[in-house]
Amino acid sequence: MRFAVLVFPGSNCDIDCYKAVEETIGQPVDYVWHTATDLSPYDCILVPGGFSYGDYLRCGAISRFAPVMNEVAKAAEEGKYILGICNGFQILTEAGLLPGALRRNASMKFRCHDSVLKVVNNSTPFTREYAEGQEIVIPIAHGEGNYYCDEETLKRLRDNRQIVFTYQDNPNGSVADIAGICNERGNVIGMMPHPERAVSSLLGSEDGKAMFTSILQAWRDTHGAANVR
Numbered sequence: 523m524r525f526a527v528l529v530f531p532g533s534n535c536d537i538d539c540y541k542a543v544e545e546t547i548g549q550p551v552d553y554v555w556h557t558a559t560d561l562s563p564y565d566c567i568l569v570p571g572g573f574s575y576g577d578y579l580r581c582g583a584i585s586r587f588a589p590v591m592n593e594v595a596k597a598a599e600e601g602k603y604i605l606g607i608c609n610g611f612q613i614l615t616e617a618g619l620l621p622g623a624l625r626r627n628a629s630m631k632f633r634c635h636d637s638v639l640k641v642v643n644n645s646t647p648f649t650r651e652y653a654e655g656q657e658i659v660i661p662i663a664h665g666e667g668n669y670y671c672d673e674e675t676l677k678r679l680r681d682n683r684q685i686v687f688t689y690q691d692n693p694n695g696s697v698a699d700i701a702g703i704c705n706e707r708g709n710v711i712g713m714m715p716h717p718e719r720a721v722s723s724l725l726g727s728e729d730g731k732a733m734f735t736s737i738l739q740a741w742r743d744t745h746g747a748a749n750v751r
């Protein structure tokens with residue numbers, strides 16, 4: 523299974539994502555610059571955190587026009603796995619690949635600390651190795667993590683089980699304590715907390731590891747042992 527980690531000007535969690543893939547599942551992984559126009563070699567696209575384009579206008583509002591985003595939309599359409607973390611989540615909502623928007627934290631402060639999440643949906647390709655309702659410790663680090671959607675969208679998210687993670691102690695004012703959501707098909711997920719920063723006890727938590735092992739298992743299940751690479 524081959525992973526791409528996208529790199530925008532101002533990304534700063536790209537190396538963490540790369541290392542998390544290398545160290546948790548040992549699969550081939552490449553950095554892919556925002557100008558790339560071909561993601562066909564990749565099975566999973568990681569859209570990392572950071573301050574792409576200096577967060578100007580709104581977090582992710584400029585990045586979503588990067589050439590690579592057309593390829594991300596194509597990959598989503600093809601059913602490939604796409605995981606947007608923090609700024610990556612913001613970029614995916616700005617690009618319309620996930621519903622809703624991320625607003626300034628209700629406190630108007632940048633929040634950087636561990637947070638306890640609840641795994642609400644463990645039947646996505648990204649969460650299958652967690653138990654439903656499991657509480658996990660994953661760090662957050664954001665100024666615009668306040669997830670917003672209207673009532674109708676929230677109902678749709680609930681009805682389709684698109685709410686993947688919620689906060690136990692909502693740190694930013696997000697609607698319905700939402701920390702992460704997926705698209706209807708379940709192959710595109712966005713989350714504000716950083717699982718790639720929780721893959722070793724040295725980092726304070728190993729609770730993010732199962733996201734990476736889940737993705738690999740899901741891919742192997744759908745591609746059959748014969749095609750495992």
Ligand SMILES: NC(=O)CC[C@H](N)C(=O)O
Pocket residue numbers: 570571572573574577581607608609610663664665666667
């Ligand atoms: N760690 C991040 O990706 C931060 C995202 C964004 N720059 C914010 O402050 O909300």
